[in-house]
Amino acid sequence: MKQVYLLMLAGALGAHTAAARSTYYITAAVSDTAATLSEEENPAKGSLKGHVSTADGKPAGFVTVVVRELNRGTTTGEDGSFSLRNLKPGSYTLFISSVGLKPVEKQITITGEQGTEINISLEETAHQLSEVVISDKRTQNDRPVNLSKLPIPVMDLPQAVAVIGQATIREQQAQRLSDVVKNVNGVYLASTRAGTQETFSARGYGFGSYNMFKNGARVNSGTFPEMSSLERVEVLKGSAAILYGQVAPGAVMNLVTKQPKFEGGGEVSMRVGSYDLYKPSFDIYGPISGKVAYRVNGTYESAGSYRDHVSSKRYYVNPSLLFKVSPRTEIIVQGDYLKHDYTPDFGIGTNNGKSIVDVPRNTFFGTSWQYSKVQQATAGVTVRHQLNSNWSINGNVAFQQYKRDYYSIERLQFSKDSLDRPLGKALNDERYVSATIDLTGKFRTGSVEHTVLAGVDADKYTTDNTTAWDFEGGYGTSKNLYDKISFRDLGQKPGRQDMPMATAREINRLPVSRFGGYVQDLVSISEKLKVLAGIRWSYIGNEAQRKTVYKTGAETFTKGQYDNAFSPRFGVVYKPIPTTALFVSYSNSFTTNSGYDLNKEALKPSLIDQYEAGVKNDFFAGKLSANLTVYKIRNSNLAQVATYTRDGQINGDANMKELIGGTTSNGVEIDLAGHPVAGLDIVAGYSYNDIFVSKAITPAEGKTNGNLLKGDRLVNNPHHTANASVFYTLQNGGAKGLKFGVMAFYTGDRNVGWNNTTAQPDRMFNVKGYTTLDLNIGYGWKQFSVMAKLSNITNEYNFLVHENYSINPIPPRQFTATVAYRFKYK
Template sequence: MKKILVALVLLTAGSTSLTARQLAAVQTATPVTEDGNAIVKGTIRTADGSPAAYVSVVLKGTSKFTVTDEDGNFQFTRINSGTYILEISLAGLETLEKNITVQEKETLALHIHLKENAKQLESVIVEGRRNLNGRPVTIGKLPIAPLDLPQAITVIGQQTLKEQQAMRLSDVIKNVNGIYLGTARGSTQETFYGRGYSFGANNMFKNGARLNTGTMPEISGLDRVEILKGSAAILYGNVAPGGILNMVTKKPKFNFGGEVSMRTGSYDLYKPSIDVFGPLSKSVAYRINTTYEKANSFRDDVHSTRYYVNPSFLFKLSERTELILEGDYLYHKFTPDFGIGSIGDSNLAPAGRNQFFGTPWQYAKSQQTTGTATIKHQLNDNWTINGTLSYQNYNRDYFSTERIQWSGAEDKYGDWKRPLGRTYTEEDYYLAQAFVNGKFKTGNLDHTLLAGIDADQITTIGKAFQIAGGTSYDVINLFNPSKYTRRTDMPNTWDTAKTKAPVVRFGAYVQDLIQLGEKWNLLAGIRWSYQDAKGIDTMRYNMINKNDTAFTGVSRTDKAFSPRVGLVYKPIPTTAIFASYSNSFTINSGSDLDGNPVKPSIVDQFELGIKNDLLNNKLSINVTAYRIINHNLAQMAPYLKNGDPNNNSLIKDLTGETTSDGVEVDIAAHPVQGMNIIAGYSYNNMRYTKTDSAGSNFVEGQRLVNSPAHTANASLFYTFSAKSLKGLRLGATAVYIGDRVAGWNNTFANRKAGIDRRIPIKGYTTLDLTAGYSWKNFSLLAKVTNLFNELNYIVHENYSVNPIAPRQFLATLAYRF
């Protein structure tokens, strides 16, 4: 940590090189003690009346600098009386200057219109606003500039999603430093890790509402993906450490437009998409996104079919009030695929990349339906209230062979068992939340306040099944396929039990950003969380004598306060140094080996960093160091109470204290018009730090499974502007995932017996190349992924891995209107 602190100090010293214009603005500023009592605020709109979001605003003659929010609003406080020049600029736009005169104690409200219309501004933003600290995240709820937030954030915009032809959320995550695809258990879902911790269902959001992660989200309807790293418990409660991810869908617009596209690719991929938006009246706008996808896989006998539709409507109820209604439906049918297994305890099987060890009939069918209503009302010029109501239904019907297992037989170098699993899960999720934010002043202190409440209810219904012939399907041999006759029939199944698990949660929070003079900001807040996990209702069916039995498990209620405090120091307007601390408790889903709800985990998080916007926003460099202490980590139990291997991810162990230390470096650059660069590097040390020295407990100091020490990413895209090449763009994306371990962490008993259950997996790098050409309203994009055909693996939470995809090709033809 001392080395990290030294690096931060050196980076701060090196970050003070400003452009001539920025330096002049600072040098000619009113003395550092800018403590006037006037306010300058305003709204910037395009020529056709749309909000001009993320436009730079400078009050020349002072050190005041800000960026407009999504509604085109900006505000400066502590202004001395006098005459100033307000400068409005964005790379690619003509700079607009406006002379203003401010009186003592005055609140000067401005309404400014740009020459450009909404489409022109959108094009400019795509090309010129890719710095790291220029766009607040909506999931942060508080409308403050990223430089004023003592936390690391990342926003991946729609243009990046298009340029990279993102198919899955894992394609988007390639652009986010320190976040990586950790597991794809059975290829039924994608689970991401950040700072050593899993982004489970509590950490994944869509439009600010939690999202069930049992299926893979559709990307075609997204406007952007926001990642808020570190603690977010004060805003959302009961989230795991590491960070949260929010997917923001495309919103209705009052100008007519849209896009029709067709994507095709390797392994018979076909994906037509439609996106249409426009006005229904002066006060109502609509948008409809829909897509269909059908594909095979590089894995033999693996198939996928998807349907998706996302209608939304925007109602301008008044000049200060707007309502958005959104629907979201996804159907996904696919072949579960558990990849390849291991030979012995610590060696991957030498299976071919394409070899599929399942059956022709296995399936998983998932459906996810969501309805959301979001209302935003501006109470006055300083205060806004937001409210959301959301409902989500998720269900999955699943019947498949599970991960293949080394049989332990005499021929131990080839015999594998193929177990079976059949489940049905349904979840109903209700959410209601409301929060208010606003600005006010106490004495010489400026406040940006956030206060809110939220409540949700999750009811999960699960069915257990008995399988004719038992859960052991058959035995196969890796090296001699003819040794055994593989079964191909689908066994009969019948219900044996039904469970109902209701959970109710409530939270209330308040957070205040206090401006302590020109250079210092203090962010402080606290949340109170309540969770009532009712005892699981279980109905067991007796198919022989019809003597069904019912019982209810033990209920559990948890309450906790989650404080947060952060300090930001801005030596110059474009550099911020921050430090923060938060404490939270994380609710753990599932039950322990005795069937009781798993206890929560108490988490302490410390964060220290620096954010820099340099060279007139053409270069951003952010560095963050962190420490996360989870005082009782919950993980999937490797064995059941009777000693049998556990296949149920909802049966968990509390494995002891873990500590995650790390540092992250994020870089974004726009060195010349048309060129955009995103890069990052992350180091993480996630290990057990306190466990009991008992036989079944894990070994202290051992790095956790599926936790690489090093990850890195880099993307470069260039759009040509010369007449002879206008419309052509090229790009490359490289991702590095370092060495990590599959299998299981060792226990003291394993160590004593000389058994190592860990499977070492080497690090790897993939490179994707893209090329595109636009002509009038048409565009053609082509992409090759994993250019060098790298072979490596996605790690599960057990003795199985899935090979990463080989070299593949994608092409998208689109017409924009």
């Protein structure tokens, strides 16, 4: 066996790497005879393949390998492997690089009779290499994303993807998920109903719980997830129905929590900020044995608010264990628990639901006793097994319980100078169990390479909701009015302050079952042309809802709704050069509609067609990525709460709905990400979306319900959004390590309230767009770091609107600072 040794001396690893300079040893082994390898292991003629590992023997993923003369390259997978085929015999310059490292060029020889196999051993440990990966300095197109389930780079996926890593979350001192989402172009915070949760939308469609995932399993979105526990946030834009079944079009989001490590270390930190924010946090990880590692992180948070009489307390812990059962098998067991007590806040209200009340940002129309108490616990087990060098199987089982105890003044609307304050109370208890198993692998049919995914998933929701109550001293049509206050006498006559006794009338149990199977294949016809095709079959059972009256014990059941459908997907990727990919795709999906129609019959599902096309580019050896995506989404049936009942009365039942016609969402997204010089990171994006009623259904004869007005833009969807962030870290001098950053986020004009109908043509109004600007500064010295942020420095005043009764002003200018200490141990 001939041995060729290539020695690479790397440059500075950047601000997040422990060592300043590092040496890489690359061993290229060229076999003298193909007979020395088995048929399976024998490299193909004119091929180059290999494996990259760290000094401690762990796979080194996302390292770039390029044949300079052919301008062809690839990126190592998560297992460190890579391959290049159909190389003509000759001498080539091999270009091997990793983020933050000085690239090195060396000569190799490819013959037509023998393949070349390369094993690369890096001097960095997995921990040191992960520091670089986490730093977000990779091109956004060169690494796989867990949400796609296929072990392929984003460049080969006919879909737009965004990944926000831990470094960005830390540097920007993200307090809520909306702080992270500001970095994702085309995804925006749509509303914050009573300040109890954040609702996101993408491409005109809301996420909801079905589109939110944690470690690959669905998670309830009825509370604020903890940011300090996250390794990264993944967003897969466009349709994901083939992978996850019942999801709304637009995007899905996956929150990946921190994973155990075999290197001992951790961090303790303290965050303080405006309005009495105090947040101590800890993160500890390390080995228990040679095959078991652990990680535990947690935090406590106490905060006031820029809103009068509003406060919050949170407790969070996230333990996890990693078992290296064998070189090919690992098991991760993880869970977390969140307890969050806070003041529901419906904001400042509207004038008859048609305009926002003009009052100071801090004005609070609630009471001193109102509360919301949330508990959320999740647990999951993930098993990953490498069958051989080409095939692997992954399984995941997860459990979640979500509980909420809520009692508040809500749905604020002024009529002239007075405000009726209605009462609302709810008890929610949701249990959710899910299981997924995926098989992924690669094989060849002649010169064509296939990357295959096949899987099945199933889940079960059981939700108990108590939302119908009798209130002591309540009055009005529904006996839920607390009191009436005068706008002019707010200072002198604040209104009633006692907490009425509330008695539950009934409880509803809503069981939902889902099952699906899917298969898709990325067919690499050549290095330039790839085709992705797949199909999913989904079954969804919205089982009979059981209503139990507390006083009598009487039970009634609604009729269940059971749907199934096939969801196909097809896409083509063409790469004229390795750093540019053009793609087009089509997908079809369906979503079930909860509730019932005017005849108390279950609603039919909505069918959705989605078309997408775009181009992904990496320029200047990965220093700049520029992506462009255009799309069209057509929803055949949009469900909304019915305006009137069948007999013409005003409808007060939120579960009574009607299909009002079709909607169309057209849009374009532009994404830029770059690291033009050492220490400088730039991310920017712009999106345009127009979602409107494209088909209006005329009410049948004898029915008084009004359809939506054709051509109207749907509420809570701005035409324009944009984001930009620039961070620079000093590389030399006495202030080396000092970091400066600026972030800007723009949300354009949007319609809010309710969409107009022919029966009620004036139910919505417009809110102007706004821009917020944040400044960041940070400094690291040895194991210490300090970061500070001044957010909304212009003190912009605008609103997040939920329907027409929860109008929450955006936060004013605020200050946040975090001091952290990192440590390592053996």
